[in-house]
Amino acid sequence: MASLGAVRPETLPINKSTCKFCALPVQWVRTRDDRPIPMQPGEFPAWAIPVDRRWSFTRDRLHHAPWLDGLEKCRLVHLDVCPARPKPENAVMLELWERLRARAERQNGGIPVEQVLLEEEPEAGATLEP
Numbered sequence: 001m002a003s004l005g006a007v008r009p010e011t012l013p014i015n016k017s018t019c020k021f022c023a024l025p026v027q028w029v030r031t032r033d034d035r036p037i038p039m040q041p042g043e044f045p046a047w048a049i050p051v052d053r054r055w056s057f058t059r060d061r062l063h064h065a066p067w068l069d070g071l072e073k074c075r076l077v078h079l080d081v082c083p084a085r086p087k088p089e090n091a092v093m094l095e096l097w098e099r100l101r102a103r104a105e106r107q108n109g110g111i112p113v114e115q116v117l118l119e120e121e122p123e124a125g126a127t128l129e130p
């Protein structure tokens, strides 16, 4: 990529879709090594997110960003807060997980998210093809 500097997230080639495990919206974004990763929509304060769970956009790609300053915003991989997966330990991620779980159940007519599963349980750290 020839351009330098940050690119606003909305200018990135984002593919909006839904998670196949909870049926909630996700944003598919490519990493620098061209892997598609389902991201949780929205930005989060880096100070509240564990260092190893912080992601960011640089230029036109998504990358893991453990170095982010706590005052900056970061992005989360959806599978880290997917309500079809086990509860995260981090307090902010757990709060988001609980909100997403309630949203998923509302969206799916009160059906518990476990019954929404379309496929097998995702493995920890797995990335999914759209």
Ligand SMILES: [Zn+2]
Pocket (backbone or CB within 6 Å): 019, 020, 021, 022, 023, 024, 078, 082, 083, 084
């Ligand atoms: Zn999900």
